[in-house]
Amino acid sequence: EESVEVLHWWTSGGEAAALGVLKDDLAKKGVAWKDMPVAGGSGVQAMTALRARVTAGDPPTAVQMLGFDIKDWAEMGVLGNLDDLAAEQGWDKVVPAALQDFSKFDGHWIAAPVNVHSTNWLWINKAALDKAGGKAPENMTELFALLDNFKAQGITPLAHGGQPWQDGTMWESVVLSEGGMDFYKKAVIESDPAALGGDTMRKVFDDMTKLRTYFDDSFSGRDWNLSSAMVIEGKAGAQQMGDWAKGEFLRAKQVPGTDFVCIRFPGTQGNVLFNSDQFVMFDLGDDEKRSAQLKMASAVEDPAFQVAFNTVKGSVPARTDVPDTAFDDCGKKGMKDLAEAAAGGTLAGSLAHGHGQPGAVKEAIFDVVTQHLNGQITTDEALKRLPEAVAAAK
């Protein structure tokens, strides 16, 4: 019988359950699911395992992948072609162009996008916010004022987990907030040295230094979900995190708007930094396997699956033609923001999640951001090092 072997890092909790939907769906179509989970921060270990499999000449059928990794692999010429299926199902029309950038290579479909996450969110404990006046901050100044208020309340103002990708996630939101979408594109996407070392960037790093003062002692190395738990339990006032954090709040039986508030990171309303999980189909040179691959790709793009998966995962569908009725308030807001941004050209790939720059550049930026946030280098040094590191990593 037909089977698909799927390499992914959604190993537990809601993600695995969401993936279970796909597995069951495929089972109904007579395609067996061979699971190949490899956990570890945004797929680091998974990519190692993948490299080993590809080098061995035995790639898995489908691989969960992010952003520039897809381009890198496509460049190696090892991916399959989904053009026929995409044409048949009209993916070109329903998938936002910014996403298509990553799902296509040389004009050919090579991956099936599952979802769209966006990273520039702020999650606030409603009770704490109410105590502070109940008004959501709309720019950095208001944010600092709110955090000061939280501090006065005796709680940790900002729950943050000190891992490079979390530092990076916060940094890109601040970049977007201070410089707007154009600056973000210029500095991050185009990695313009002047922008990377300029005055706006100085403001960004100054903000980061200031934000650092609102963390608790044990932020370093903490997993993001533990930080979310602090907000949920009222030990902390807010957390900057992508929309996957919502899952934590929902699982703790919290209701958006009642127990917690989801807003775009202050100063970034109308802009969306996204990342999208996609299933990349490897070229296996075997018709039977290819047929299973296509069945899987088709199942992934099935609107019903898109709803089922994304309601669980906290993300929004990769297709824009999916009704939002099944989603909660935050989800609805996310879908609306995404559609607007896609239309208005204010949709850009998230650096921290592999959609802004290739891995090498991303890690190089993380190096500087993380070291700066941890006080290992000064702002001046950071401004000098950032363009250098980016140039060196290219």
Next chain:
Amino acid sequence: MAFIEIDRLERSIGGNHILKGIDVALEKGGFLVLVGPSGCGKSTLLNAIAGLQPPTAGDIRIDGQSVLALHPSKRDIAMVFQSYALYPNMTVAQNIGFPLEMSGTPKAQREDEIRAVGKTLQIEHLLDRRPGQLSGGQRQRVAMARALVRKPRLFLFDEPLSNLDAKLRVEVRAEIKRLHQQTGATIIYVTHDQIEAMTLATQIVVMKDGVIQQSGTPAEIYNRPANMFVADFMGSPAMNMLPGQVAGDGRHMAPDAAPDRLLPLPFALRVGRRIVFGIRSENISAEGNGVEALDLPVEIVEPTGSDVFVWLRLGSAHLSARLPATSDPQLNENLRITMDISRAVIFDGESRERIDGAGH
């Protein structure tokens, strides 16, 4: 009051009685050799004297004072171990100097003394080597030097020669003897080797199973062993022992192995008494020709160059005899021998203790 007095010393380890009431007295300048089969407690006794293993009961006095409460280093005793126990990480000079260093002797003086003792033992040229680069005999001398340099009031030697080959053994043995004579040191010496014991000792103590069997001069031990164990243990080849019964006039014995070949006794005993007749091989000769001569068939001939040992059959028993190197006994033919009965030793058949001529 003797210089060293060991008084009803006992030691048990985990319920095992190793030493069962040892009494020893040794004069200043004496050379006491402790012999006995393996495991009889010789090392245990030495360790107790050195203070390395505390006794369970009894006392050890040196020069009239009990040393039991003293730390080993405070007893003023030096010990030479079977394995020499040289410190492999130090040079010979450092090895010899170690006890002096421990006692705080200044460096200059230490070097003088090391050189002096090195001269005595002819190891001056080895002072800069490490123990690993020495031969067995040289190591032995270094170990001795390390003991000597302290000028202790008592030396303990635990089988110091057992690792050497036969030739070297003879040489080092002579060296130890000379040393004792030159320095007049008091020495307690453990060995398995009978020749060593006989040639070195002024006093021999024979032990068995933690009990002293006999204590006396070498001549006493060899010629008048207290019991069959001592007689058998000392001497090579072992003393010929023939169990039998006093017969005839009480001055002869009928050996069990050949009841019709009566052997003369050195003194008269009650007829019918069970005894063991002992005679050493060097006290049997093929020269005499008297009435008491025996004609016995030769079973084995062992010429050693300096002597010829023959093994003779007496009924169902064997007798060894030492003949001069020049003699030429023929295998399986009869040899006429005589025994020097005055040197025969008689043991009681029951108690296995020696019977003294005086007591008849």
Next chain:
Amino acid sequence: MAFIEIDRLERSIGGNHILKGIDVALEKGGFLVLVGPSGCGKSTLLNAIAGLQPPTAGDIRIDGQSVLALHPSKRDIAMVFQSYALYPNMTVAQNIGFPLEMSGTPKAQREDEIRAVGKTLQIEHLLDRRPGQLSGGQRQRVAMARALVRKPRLFLFDEPLSNLDAKLRVEVRAEIKRLHQQTGATIIYVTHDQIEAMTLATQIVVMKDGVIQQSGTPAEIYNRPANMFVADFMGSPAMNMLPGQVAGDGRHMAPDAAPDRLLPLPFALRVGRRIVFGIRSENISAEGNGVEALDLPVEIVEPTGSDVFVWLRLGSAHLSARLPATSDPQLNENLRITMDISRAVIFDGESRERIDGAGH
């Protein structure tokens, strides 16, 4: 044609010449003892015969056929090692049976033969034990049994007794002798021990630095040593050697140590020739009283029980003499001795070879 013929055998390891052209011939049923100082190549020679280390040149023939091309197990040779080399994980019976098992002897027959050889060597009661549970002497017998059970045409023994204590040594030595006499086996035997060599051998080969010094019967080796090395090596204490110069009538020697004390020679030599006069301690006695008697001061007295060894000073040299146990020489006093000149051995001062009386 002898049974074993070793023909100009050589072996070098990494540029080192260990064996430098060894020639040996041994008759069937012979007992050849190989002696020599440590490192002279004895084990190397044995290993070459066994096939464990191939020679670099020369040939080894058994019964007229070269065995060089044969694997050790095909040479029909058994070897008893110094450490006995018993397999620690097998019982005594399994150890003894191992060579039979390897040659494919059926189990039932194997057991019979094990029992038979066990009986001969009196180790029947030990068959189920492991080597670790045996005493040194018992191990030695098991090793022998393992060699015997194969009924090989040649036995090799590499210092089989050196791990035993003196008493046991004497016993096992006698046992080996008896075995040789009973079975008529051909044996090559390595030892350090002079007594062992003398008592066991029908033929002794003395080696030094990979070269044979002398080959002959025990009596030849002991009484007519080919050179000073052999004379010194065989015998304990070592032969007294006095270098000097033929003087007077050519029948006396002036020893360098005391030129005025002329010593008689067994035969006449050219006056002025440099020679070494050798005499063994047992050939010096305190009994004679002739003109050639010497009065020498006693330096050391070593009573061994069976004898008394004295060390006498002759000018700047020393002489050892063996006296009967009954004698009582006094330290530092003069002792009148005579030498049995007929047994003295004379060596050339240059070549260090023995000078034969016949050649004057």
Next chain:
Amino acid sequence: MSRNEAAIATAAGPGWLNRVVIYGLLLIFAAVYLTPLFVMLATSFKSLDEIRGGDILALPRDPTIEPWLKAWGSACIGVTCEGIKGYFWNSLRMVVPAVLISTMLGALNGYVLTKWRFRGHKIVFGLMLFACFIPFQSVLIPMARVLGTLGLSNSITGLVLVHVVYGLGFTTLFFRNYYEAFPTELIHSAQMDGAGFFTIFRRILLPSSAPIIVVCVIYQFTNIWNDFLFGVSFAAGESAPMTVALNNLVSSSTGVKEYNVDMAAAVIAALPTLIVYVLAGRYFMRGLMAGAVKG
């Protein structure tokens, strides 16, 4: 093992004071070494609420074995929710042949390198020993290539091969050091008795190698059981070993962290090696003394 009896008993000051200090120090260190294990065990028996609020060093208030059951049989790893038990068996299926083969090869190599020396044996040994020290990250890609060529990619057999190859250096070292001290006379004797190369090995050496086999097996077992890098690179998926599954369980990026389940799974993963160390620790020491580590 009563050593230095004299040195310690009589040497310095009042004996009991010394003993108290020695035992005190030893026990303090024992406590420090044990703490992490204690925390893991205690946590694995606590409920999630208790963990969030509580003291990590406290004993569980209401012990529950729920986390253990879940970790073993029902925790979700990927899309299957059958706990780690399947992976546990994967690990066993990998570890047993890998340990046996590498030990066996090591023993044979040690045997040849000490008892059947040939010109250049030292160089061969040196090259094999140096292999112990290469960083494994650098061989991942070439190894993947070779495994793929052999058709062993993503299989337990492939993992066994990898572990055998990279365990050889140490096992050879262990056996070489051990056999170095093994009397060559025994080999000679057996040769004369008619035993061949393998017979000598099987009948003479192997039965006497128990201490070093224990050391080797413990060492290899621990290393292979605990390996993650090779496991994740060459056998992710259904044939994944225990460590990969554990990692999937504990370091998933989203979702509630069930620390008690994580800890229970961690302890389960560590259990075989722990048991091996505790049960065979004595033989391990004996083997070390017998020359596995020169000292």
Next chain:
Amino acid sequence: MSHPAPGLKRGLQDWLPKLVLAPSFALVLVFVYGFIVWTAVLSMSKSRILPVYKWAGFDAYERLFAQPSWYMALKNLAIFGSLYISICIALGLMLAILLDQRIRIEGALRPIYLYPMALSFVVTGTAGKWFLNPGMGIQNTVRGWGFESFTFDWLVRPDMAIYTVAIAGIWQASGFVMAMFLAGLRGIDNEMLKAATVDGASTFTIYRRIVIPLLRPAFLSAVIVLAHMAIKSYDLVIALTGGGPGNATELPSTFMYSYTFTRSQMAVGSASAMIMLMGIAAIMVPYLYSELREDRR
């Protein structure tokens, strides 16, 4: 008896040992030395995400040595390595000496010191991360006991985090070192210690002057084992800190891994692997040489 072809038989016997060794040796040659060559080739290629064999000369090495984080990794290795080796040895030696004093409960204590070695990094890291975290772990607990000012936050302080990694490493390996020293201690001739006692040396002096010098071979073994573990330390860092905070705990091994696999700079990663190999060779080759030059024992 006739032996048809004795020469041939001997021949087989002579070849057998080499035949037995050959497979292992071949495996090592291919899988170790072949791969080293392969890595060397990669380090001079333009490989990024997957191996490509386009010559790039020493470009990767130049880029490697232009990376500040590479120097950070080297510096961290120096700190971590020296602390790890010296403290493991000191602690292992101390425990071994203490355990050698006729300790009744030795049998129970030994496995306690040894067991950390038995744990996988996934386990150790999970526990350690939690345990050393100021907010949840030991600092929190001790504060809970009433020592409000107790601070142990090294894990989250960039300047101290590498020491935390060292602590965890020491916890894991010192028991093994202890076992090595204990084995060495047990091998020392008892008579030597008695001799030193009789010579008047105190317990302390006996250890300082006699026992510890005699443990030289054990020291050497320990240093070699620890050095290679320090250089290869990867699991520990990844599990405990992931290289952070910042890149404060980056080591060459994590550097190599991340450049090769997450940053798609395979050539640079391979270059760093080659540098690491050279470092290891610099330690190991002299050791192997001295070890194998003369036949010990």
